[in-house]
Amino acid sequence: MPASYEKIISELKEKTGAIPLRLDYPAADEAYLEVSLSDFNKTCLWFHKKFNSPVMAFFAVDERKLSGAYAIYCLFLALDGKKWLFTRAAIPQDYPRFNSLAREIYSASRFEREIKEMFGIEPAGNPDTRRLNLHDEVWPAGFYPLRKDFDSRAVQSGERGEYKFDRIDGEGVFEIPVGPVHAGIIGPGHFRFSVAGEPIINLEIRLGFTHRGVEKLFEGKDAHTGIELSERVCGDAAFSHSLSFCRAMEKIAKAELPERAQYLRAIFLELERMYNHVNDIAGIALDVGFTFAAGYAAVIKESLLGVNEKLTGSRYLKGVNVLGGVCRDIEGDKKIFLKNYLVDTGNDFNRLTAMLYSSTSFMDRVDGTGILKRKTAFDFGVTGLAGRACGIGLDLRKNFEEVYNKVNFKAAKEEKGDVLARLNARIKEFEESRRLIKYFLAKLDEVKTGLAAAAGPAREGFGLGYCESWRGPLLYWVKLDAAGRIERCKITDASVHNWQGLAYSVLGNIIPDFPVCNKSFDLSYAANDL
Amino acid sequence: MKTIVVIGQTLLVILLAPLIGGFIRKIKNNLRMRKGAPVLQPYYNLSKLFIKQEVVSDNSSWIFKITPFIVLGAAVTALLLVPFFHTGFSLSNIGDFFALIFILSLGRFFLALAGLDTASSFGGMGSSREMFLSSLVEPTAILAVMAVSLNAGSTNLEMIANVGAIPVSSLLAALALFLVTIVETGRIPIDNQETHLELTMIHEAMVLEYSGRSLAMIELAAYIKQAIFFSLIAGIILPFSIVYPFSYAQVLAGFALFGGEIVAIAVITAVTEVSIAKMRLFRAVDFLAFSFALGIMAVVAQSIRL
Numbered sequence: 001m002p003a004s005y006e007k008i009i010s011e012l013k014e015k016t017g018a019i020p021l022r023l024d025y026p027a028a029d030e031a032y033l034e035v036s037l038s039d040f041n042k043t044c045l046w047f048h049k050k051f052n053s054p055v056m057a058f059f060a061v062d063e064r065k066l067s068g069a070y071a072i073y074c075l076f077l078a079l080d081g082k083k084w085l086f087t088r089a090a091i092p093q094d095y096p097r098f099n100s101l102a103r104e105i106y107s108a109s110r111f112e113r114e115i116k117e118m119f120g121i122e123p124a125g126n127p128d129t130r131r132l133n134l135h136d137e138v139w140p141a142g143f144y145p146l147r148k149d150f151d152s153r154a155v156q157s158g159e160r161g162e163y164k165f166d167r168i169d170g171e172g173v174f175e176i177p178v179g180p181v182h183a184g185i186i187g188p189g190h191f192r193f194s195v196a197g198e199p200i201i202n203l204e205i206r207l208g209f210t211h212r213g214v215e216k217l218f219e220g221k222d223a224h225t226g227i228e229l230s231e232r233v234c235g236d237a238a239f240s241h242s243l244s245f246c247r248a249m250e251k252i253a254k255a256e257l258p259e260r261a262q263y264l265r266a267i268f269l270e271l272e273r274m275y276n277h278v279n280d281i282a283g284i285a286l287d288v289g290f291t292f293a294a295g296y297a298a299v300i301k302e303s304l305l306g307v308n309e310k311l312t313g314s315r316y317l318k319g320v321n322v323l324g325g326v327c328r329d330i331e332g333d334k335k336i337f338l339k340n341y342l343v344d345t346g347n348d349f350n351r352l353t354a355m356l357y358s359s360t361s362f363m364d365r366v367d368g369t370g371i372l373k374r375k376t377a378f379d380f381g382v383t384g385l386a387g388r389a390c391g392i393g394l395d396l397r398k399n400f401e402e403v404y405n406k407v408n409f410k411a412a413k414e415e416k417g418d419v420l421a422r423l424n425a426r427i428k429e430f431e432e433s434r435r436l437i438k439y440f441l442a443k444l445d446e447v448k449t450g451l452a453a454a455a456g457p458a459r460e461g462f463g464l465g466y467c468e469s470w471r472g473p474l475l476y477w478v479k480l481d482a483a484g485r486i487e488r489c490k491i492t493d494a495s496v497h498n499w500q501g502l503a504y505s506v507l508g509n510i511i512p513d514f515p516v517c518n519k520s521f522d523l524s525y526a527a528n529d530l
Numbered sequence: 531m532k533t534i535v536v537i538g539q540t541l542l543v544i545l546l547a548p549l550i551g552g553f554i555r556k557i558k559n560n561l562r563m564r565k566g567a568p569v570l571q572p573y574y575n576l577s578k579l580f581i582k583q584e585v586v587s588d589n590s591s592w593i594f595k596i597t598p599f600i601v602l603g604a605a606v607t608a609l610l611l612v613p614f615f616h617t618g619f620s621l622s623n624i625g626d627f628f629a630l631i632f633i634l635s636l637g638r639f640f641l642a643l644a645g646l647d648t649a650s651s652f653g654g655m656g657s658s659r660e661m662f663l664s665s666l667v668e669p670t671a672i673l674a675v676m677a678v679s680l681n682a683g684s685t686n687l688e689m690i691a692n693v694g695a696i697p698v699s700s701l702l703a704a705l706a707l708f709l710v711t712i713v714e715t716g717r718i719p720i721d722n723q724e725t726h727l728e729l730t731m732i733h734e735a736m737v738l739e740y741s742g743r744s745l746a747m748i749e750l751a752a753y754i755k756q757a758i759f760f761s762l763i764a765g766i767i768l769p770f771s772i773v774y775p776f777s778y779a780q781v782l783a784g785f786a787l788f789g790g791e792i793v794a795i796a797v798i799t800a801v802t803e804v805s806i807a808k809m810r811l812f813r814a815v816d817f818l819a820f821s822f823a824l825g826i827m828a829v830v831a832q833s834i835r836l
Contacts, residue, residue, distance in 0.1 A: 176651040176729075184726040198811060287730075289722045289808030295562035361719060362807040511655065512730040512811045 004079055005031060011050075016042040027251050029400065030084040030464050032073075040089040041099050044074050047085060048105050051078040054381030055101070057475050057492040058111035060119045062148045064093050070121055072098060073477070074108070075464075081399045084464055091121055100126035107381030107497065118215075120144040133208035133529055136161035145216055146488075168194035168202045176511065180209045187525025191514075198510040203503045210529040218489035223249050223323050223458065226486055230476070231318045233491065234527035236279075239272045239317035240469030241476075241491075241527075246321045248465025248478040253323070253458070258450030261325030262403050263440045268317055268326070270433040270440075273470040275304035276522075277426040277433075278349070283519040284423055285356065288365040293355050300348050307341055310334070325452025330444065339441060342434050349434075353427055366419040370517030372505035373417060382501035384472010384494035386521050389425045390417030396468035407439040417505070422520040429470075458484020471495060471524065493527035536621065540609055543761075547753040548572035550760065550796055557800035572753065576746050584742030587648045597644035598740070598747035604637035605751040605758070612761050613691045615788035616781060622688035627675045630687070631668055634714075634755060638664055641748070645736035652728050656735025659811065663720070663732065666818040667713045673825030674706040675762070680832045691765055699831035702824050704763050708795070709821035711759040715752070717799065719809040720817065730808070764791035 001023065009020050018039035024032040035043050047053065057075040064070065069090040078085035091098055100123040102109035110132065112123035117131045120142075130136075134145070140158025144150060168175075173196050180188035188209035194202040214233055218226060230245035231238045243265060250257065282297035305315040312320050312328045320328050330338060356362055372382065374391045383394055388411065395411035397404045412428040414421035462479040472494025479488040502521045506514055552569040559566025568574075586594065611630045613620040625633070638660065645657035675685070677699050682690040713720045716733040725731060728738065737748050765788065809817060 174651075176655065178651075178729065182726075183728050285807070287727060289718045289725065290806070291558070291718075291724070292562055292804045295564065299563065359807060361809065364813070365807055365810060510811055514729050515727040 001025075004083075008078070008085075009033070012043060012046060016046050018042045018046070026461065027463055029082070030086065032086045032088050034088045034090075037089045037091060037098055040072070040074075040087060041101055041104075043087050044076075044101055044108075045104050047076045047078065047087065051076055051085070053077040053081075054107035054378065054383075054497070055105055055111060056084075056381070056383075056473070057477065057490065058101075058108050058115070059477065059490040059492075060091075060115045060121055060146075061479065061488045062119065062146065063090075065148065069093055070096060070119060072115065072121070074101070075475075075477075077394070077399075081394060084466075096120060097122035097124050099124050102126045102128070106379045110496065110500065118144060118146040120147065130163060131208075133211035135208055136163050145213060150216075163206065165192050165206075166202065166204050170196075172196050173201065180206075189525055193511065193514075195511055198512070200506050200509055200511060200514065203506055203514075205499055205503050207499065207525060208529050210525050212530065214530040215489055215491065218486050221486050222484065223455075226478075226489070227321060227323070231321075233530070234493065234524050235316060236276055237272065237469045237471065237474065237493075237524065237527065239268050239320060240467055240474050242318075242321040243269060243467045244465040244469075244474045244476040244491075245478070245489075246323060246465065247467065248463050248476045249323055249480075250453075251463035251465060252461040252478065252480055253456050255324045255453045255456065257325055257453055259403075259447040260444060260450045261452055263443050263447065264326045264328070264330060264451070265321070266401070266403050267330065267437050267440045268312070268320055269467060269469075270437050271304065271308060271311075272317055274345075274430055274433045275301050275308070276470040277430045278304065278352075280426060280519065280522045281352070281356075281423065281430075283522065284366065284419065284516060285362065287516040287519045288362060290356075290359065290362045293352065293359070293362070296348075296352050296355065300345060300352065303341075303345065303348075307338065310337065322452050323455045325450070327451065329451055330441070335441060335444070338437070342438055346431075346434055349430060356423075363420070365513075365516065366423055366520075369419045369513050370505045370509055370520060371416065371418045372501050374415075376504050377417065377501050380500040380504070381497040383497055384468070385412075385425055385429070385470070386422060386494070386498045386501055387472065388412050389414045389421040391415045394473070396466060396473050400466070401468075403440070403443075404436070406443070407436060409436065419516055419520040460484070469494070471522070471527075472498065474527075491527070491530060493524060495523040495525075495528040498523050499528060536610070539614065540606070543609060543614065543757055544606065544750070544754060547757040548576060548750070550757060550792065551753050553793070554796050554800045554803075557797060558804050561800065561804045572749075576750060579741075579746035579749070580743055582742040584744055587650070587739055590644075590648045590739070593640070594644050594647045594739070595744075597640045598744040598751075600640045601637040602747045602751040602754075604633050605754040608633045608758055609754055611687060612758055612765070613688050614761055614765055615784035620688055622686050626685040627679065627687055627690075628672065628685060630758075631671055634758075635664065635668065637751065637755075641736055645739075648739045650739055652731070652735045652738045655729075656732055656738070659732045660736055663713055663814060663818075666815065666822075667710055670706060670818055670822045670825055671710045671714075673822060674703045674710065674828060677703040677825065677828030677832045680829065687762075697832070698836040699828045702828035702831060706821045706824035706828060707759070707763050708798075709817065709824070711756075711763065712799070712802070713814070713818065714759055715756045715799075718803040719806050720814050722808050760792050760795050761788075763795055764788060 005023060012018055018035055020033055020035055022034040053076040055074060056077055059073055061071045069092055071088055071090050074087045076085045100112055102112055109126060112126050113132050115121050116123055116129060117134050137160055140160055142158060143155050173194055176193040176195060178191040180190045190206040192204040193200055217229060226245060227242050230241045233241045278297050279301045282294045282301060286294035308317050309315045311330060311334055320326050372390050377387055377390045377392055387394060393411060393413050397409055398411045412425040414425050460480055460482045465476040467474055475492040477490040478486060481487045498521055506517045552572040556566045556569050608630050610621040611625050642657040642660055645653035679685045679690050682693045716723050721732040740748055
């Protein structure tokens, strides 16, 4: 056992009295600490404090066939953000409940509600037990889809309930319900504002309208189908999703990736980041009515999609990832094309940022709007770009990815947490991506061959695949059965945490400023609802 | 003769009013490197809306149904008071500039009521914002015309136009009235006609529940109102094009000059809209305070005969 793990365990025993039952470390960057259910909360709380990490993911697995019990896994980022640390506990199937972590660690709350509705495991003591994705109006009580013995044909009958929104009462306070059908072509979400005049005093976001049962769909699939499915989880992050999924599968198969494939993946990941960031800048400009800049940014986005198509045949980078690497190379003409394009787009982008920063009317709208405080952000586990805009510096590329550190990657960091800070962070990341791709292209010359490692036979196991998608950390925890088919796939996108951050960032702002706050976070409905 | 000209002129302005809107939209899109909809698009939209089925909320009262008629009626009545490219053919003997402002306010008042009537949250929001703005914009509009009316010694629009002089005070007043026009026509930086974001709307939020023929009437009224304000700037405050007495050559020349002025104002409007972002809602106060200050400066300039 590595010394760092030994130290954690002895300290845990000493400080909390919890008794670790088992420690697994199937891969170099992840470890699983099994404790009894009664020690589970103590352990999680201690990890939370010790490593200053929010709950990165928290999920259940139906292991009743195997061991006669459910298992819950709570994930933290430990040891200076260099190791993934799971706390695992078994939950007896005849008494499916555990004590809620939510009162101590708020970032666990949403996951607990999910565990409850998907598995019927009760988080005792969680103050909020309303359903998230299986809406009361359409899904009868008592059916838990992620249990292995779930039968979808039985769902027809049963009692249906009603969702209760938080109510803010008081003189002059009124409610504005918005959505789930919106005037623009965006995802569905219901926003319930409580306002006193124009200022917002409470916002409750209800999501789950695009719940498709993705995690259930993964069950029983083989690797190939799994990749195709992962690309369709969230359209604007198709590459990140398939990348995280592939990495989980590769980790289980213990595949060693050729260096060239690693660089190519990094290039595609940055291309995805670039088109999304510039698209979001267009969105911010459009939402404050600065239409010229919005049009300018939209042109850059379209040209980036064209680049994607030219390099891979897919505007949204689908069908690029395969198990063990990629199936699209960048060489010869394509490489020269990409190199030249980066120069051109750099000039265009500079003009765009100059246009934004020199417009007082634009800066007046974004500066100081929608401030998310660092403390609030930490409590909700806000990660990714939104986190980096309010002083939470986590970037998985910096922490884990070798190819990035070879080229001196610098993560963007802003402190203020307002729309402008998020805009600045995006602009910096766009420029950094452009620089990174240039370096990666140069590195491709050094590593000539090897697009993908040969896929070995499917084997049993579990593992965490992850990448820093343009929204933030995107985690895929995959468990395979003996035949190499997917038994459980848990997806956690940064949106899951960050939607809650959005609800707090708009407090005190006026209603007409909500759209620009929302756009500056640019969160996903699809990757949240699953 | 006068009756025929008045009727003809009124119908002509009603007919051409949507063209200004389509023209501005076209310029805006071209400035943004887009092709844009054809200039005649407003006519296509209106003719589509006039034949479309109307959906009326069960929770609405007669106010909701009667409002489009009042709004359109008010706009057309106000139109009658405005001299365009020659004097003598408006009905300015039945009301002066104050009448014009308050006739338009009547339409606005009913529109705000209709916004509240359906009990939709957006309508209420729109009405509240529209009333907030109108309380600021009406005094400013009156002050701007006041400055030029001092010159004529009358608030009657025709008499103001007849003076025909363009002192410094008129330029200040024109600028003040241009800012008022931006607010009245729901344009950036105060409102945004193009937005799809229901939470940021002002005028559009108020009329969100309207459909079919009623919506067509409200939209047409908005185009007419825009034509009125553009004409006020072109014809009253900067009366290059006002011709008198009546002759065919004069009328044609006046029409061409007037049209040119309207096009110039439309281009300025379009460029303004594209080049700046919308203001935060409560900043509208600063915007209109500036306009009000311009109005006061115009009055002062007028009183010292500048």
